Amino acid sequence: MLKIGTRASPLAMAQAHEARDRLMAAHGLGAESFEIVPITTTGDAIQDRPLSEAGGKGLFTKELEDALYDGRIDIAVHSSKDMPTLLPPGLVLSTFLPREDVRDSFISLSAPSIMDLPQGVKFGSSSLRRQALIRRMRPDIDVVMFRGNVQSRLRKLEEGIVSGTMLALAGLRRLKMEHVATDIMPVDSFPPAPGQGAISIEHRGNDAEVVRMLAPIHDEVTGQALACERAFLAALDGSCRTPIGGHAVVENGMLRFKGLIITPDGTIWHEIGAEGRVENAAAIGAKAGADVREKAGTQFFEGWF
Numbered sequence: 001m002l003k004i005g006t007r008a009s010p011l012a013m014a015q016a017h018e019a020r021d022r023l024m025a026a027h028g029l030g031a032e033s034f035e036i037v038p039i040t041t042t043g044d045a046i047q048d049r050p051l052s053e054a055g056g057k058g059l060f061t062k063e064l065e066d067a068l069y070d071g072r073i074d075i076a077v078h079s080s081k082d083m084p085t086l087l088p089p090g091l092v093l094s095t096f097l098p099r100e101d102v103r104d105s106f107i108s109l110s111a112p113s114i115m116d117l118p119q120g121v122k123f124g125s126s127s128l129r130r131q132a133l134i135r136r137m138r139p140d141i142d143v144v145m146f147r148g149n150v151q152s153r154l155r156k157l158e159e160g161i162v163s164g165t166m167l168a169l170a171g172l173r174r175l176k177m178e179h180v181a182t183d184i185m186p187v188d189s190f191p192p193a194p195g196q197g198a199i200s201i202e203h204r205g206n207d208a209e210v211v212r213m214l215a216p217i218h219d220e221v222t223g224q225a226l227a228c229e230r231a232f233l234a235a236l237d238g239s240c241r242t243p244i245g246g247h248a249v250v251e252n253g254m255l256r257f258k259g260l261i262i263t264p265d266g267t268i269w270h271e272i273g274a275e276g277r278v279e280n281a282a283a284i285g286a287k288a289g290a291d292v293r294e295k296a297g298t299q300f301f302e303g304w305f
């Protein structure tokens with residue numbers, strides 16, 4: 001019996017089921033060989049303030065990691081986007097499932113695109129990256145803090161609390177809710193978060209049986225793109241306080257990466273492009289991070305908060 005840990009949100013549960021289904025198919029096993037263990041995390045419990053204030057990315061992972069350490073679960077299924085770049089001792093992130101669409105979707109009941117929103121309306125997002133990118137496109141718009149699952153966001157749109165919000169297209173697809181997307185943002189003008197759209201699996205590094213089970217469901221190309229994007233994030237100190245975009249594409253053994261850092265008010269940004277062979281994925285991302293940091297200068301990272 002392999003115990004699969006997951007957050008309890010509908011999206012996390014859908015991702016855990018996807019991981020289980022792939023494991024069943026890869027090993028010819030039935031559902032009875034797996035147990036899905038939902039765990040409520042601090043990140044899920046805090047709904048009234050931005051996660052960047054409450055402690056950052058680790059909020060979604062700590063309880064799952066505790067459960068890995070004490071054996072309540074054997075693997076933890078995560079959204080890669082929510083994973084800190086550094087893992088606690090003894091745990092590894094070895095396995096990436098084939099990536100979904102990386103793009104963000106715009107959701108509104110009153111305008112077909114962000115540029116069509118009326119002057120000065122409210123836009124809800126808790127992601128610093130999305131907030132900054134929206135402000136870059138539409139400095140007139142009032143960006144407000146906004147959290148919660150798809151259903152609660154749609155309710156707030158209906159109630160007129162905000163005129164627009166944004167969600168990852170990947171999440172909507174996994175919830176079979178793609179139809180709520182009003183517009184899809186191009187990656188060039190609206191770069192996704194590093195890791196967006198990719199499910200990853202964390203486990204105890206010394207668990208040989210788990211390593212054997214996971215090997216056939218790992219997607220090589222997604223793993224290479226993620227190695228690059230996560231190295232970029234790590235080089236920039238990937239705290240949730242810096243709006244960062246980053247996206248790597250792998251084709252025929254070559255990797256192309258584009259990254260962006262932007263001030264929270266959306267007025268200053270720096271972009272970086274890099275490419276090379278996939279074998280050097282992590283080095284390409286790390287160098288792009290160091291290069292964009294140098295391009296931006298230290299003053300870029302100071303005095304926002």
Ligand SMILES: NCc1[nH]cc(CCC(=O)O)c1CC(=O)O
Nearest residue numbers: 079081167168170171196197198
């Ligand atoms: N921080 C929440 C989160 N983590 C991963 C996804 C979407 C799915 C993905 O990117 O794989 C979401 C919701 C969202 O951004 O819309």
